[in-house]
Amino acid sequence: MSTTKGLEGVIAAQSSISSIIDDKLTYVGYTIDDLAENASFEEVVYLLWNLKLPNKSELDQIRKDLVTNMQVPDAIIDHLRSYDLSKVHPMAALRTAISFLGVLDEEADNLDEDANKRKAIRLQAQVATIVAAFSRIRKGQEPVKPKDDLTFAENFLYMLNGKNPEAIEVEAIDKALVLHADHELNASTFTARVCVATLSDIYSGITAAIGALKGFLHGGANERVMAMLSEIGEEENAIPYIKEKLANKELIMGMGHRVYRTGDPRAKHLQRMSSELTKLTGQEKWYNMSVKIEEYIKKEKGLPANVDFYSASVYHSLGIDHDLFTPIFAVSRMSGWIAHILEQYENNRLIRPRAEYVGPEIQTFIPLENRD
Structure with a gap:
């Protein structure tokens, strides 16, 4: 198996x-x-x-x-x-x-x-x-x-x-x-x-x-992206912050995807919307910061942004908690x-996969009074 x-x-x-x-x-x-x-x-x-x-x-x-x-x-x-x-x-x-x-x-x-x-x-x-x-x-x-x-x-x-x-x-x-x-x-x-x-x-x-x-490894990622951007605060802090995270082997939310290899096809649509909304609301730093982070991660790790990355700044620009x-x-x-x-x-069939057992071999039951 x-x-x-x-x-x-x-x-x-x-x-x-x-x-x-x-x-x-x-x-x-x-x-x-x-x-x-x-x-x-x-x-x-x-x-x-x-x-x-x-x-x-x-x-x-x-x-x-x-x-x-x-x-x-x-x-x-x-x-x-x-x-x-x-x-x-x-x-x-x-x-x-x-x-x-x-x-x-x-x-x-x-x-x-x-x-x-x-x-x-x-x-x-x-x-x-x-x-x-x-x-x-x-x-x-x-x-x-x-x-x-x-x-x-x-x-x-x-x-x-x-x-x-x-x-x-x-x-x-x-x-x-x-x-x-x-x-x-x-x-x-x-x-x-x-x-x-x-x-x-x-x-x-x-x-x-x-x-x-x-x-947060699934839907919660966009919330974590905005928390990261808020922690960074200003554009000039973006790359030093990311460098430190990578040096500590910490996960950068919103980057890469289990399935996509060349990039998440959804991301570009929200990136464009983020650019428009942040400009309209005078919050361009969130978009600019995001672009800098994506470019750096792509260069250093080969990981492009996924859909969660730019959705964060889109929702933030709309005033959403x-x-x-x-x-x-x-x-x-x-x-x-x-x-x-x-x-x-x-077309239902019960979904019941198997697991590969990696525990101990067959053991002999020991009565309670004989156990160490």
Whole structure:
């Protein structure tokens, strides 16, 4: 029996949802570059769930379905209010809120295809509301209800800030949502598929996925990137800081990727958005600092930036709290998780790998009174 640490390079499933081949990322055969420049997040959600782009009436319908399902049960808001939110990480709050949604949903254990599609809409719509409500409640503000005439990205920013967003803000969030929507069998997606392969419910699968995304080697990386940039402070400190980190063999967050070798194709889109937003908000040092760090790491270690690296300065420029970066990742990746869960249900087989045993040989049991 051969083993691969971290399952690196192991093919664990067949999927029609997304692919990473020769460092090109596609959703259902459409390149991420094409989608990032041309598609709205709602179009991508439809694409991932239905394996085709929507026509106009289909797009209108999914937009309507999402906005009309955005309001969460009052019990969820009351639950968020019950926390000491100054001490709770928003990913922990989100994980628990999603699990609670499953308790409240009468269809939670109904695994019929139609029921799962209805739950999919509710989950995708309500995850944005939960993240925004958490942010406002911990600031002593009242949650904001969504508006029927706004897109998904517009509504998220509206519920977060309590005012209609600027066009550049909507473009940035919509693009980020598209770029983070799916990424083949990443850690959280694989976790979701393992969970529902037992024929557990969709809420359990999503809760498990959020638990995996919470880790800083996965979704938490963008938060760590901004913490690093904040610690560096000024452009002139960037290279000395990185040199010291490398000398101490410390990990530089947001650089390199397990799958990509020549570079993450998503990064350039958020790099351009970071350049525009930091210039617009007078915070160009964050972009300039990021570019210097990427160029130095690429030269010294051959590692280009991944999608987390520039998403940090994009979200910071939008005035978003740093610990909300990963929950926003979850708002987007919900679409991919759901797509993979639905695909797993369609052609299910329990995911049960083996482990290579490296412990002691067969031993003889020693009675307690004879043990040293």
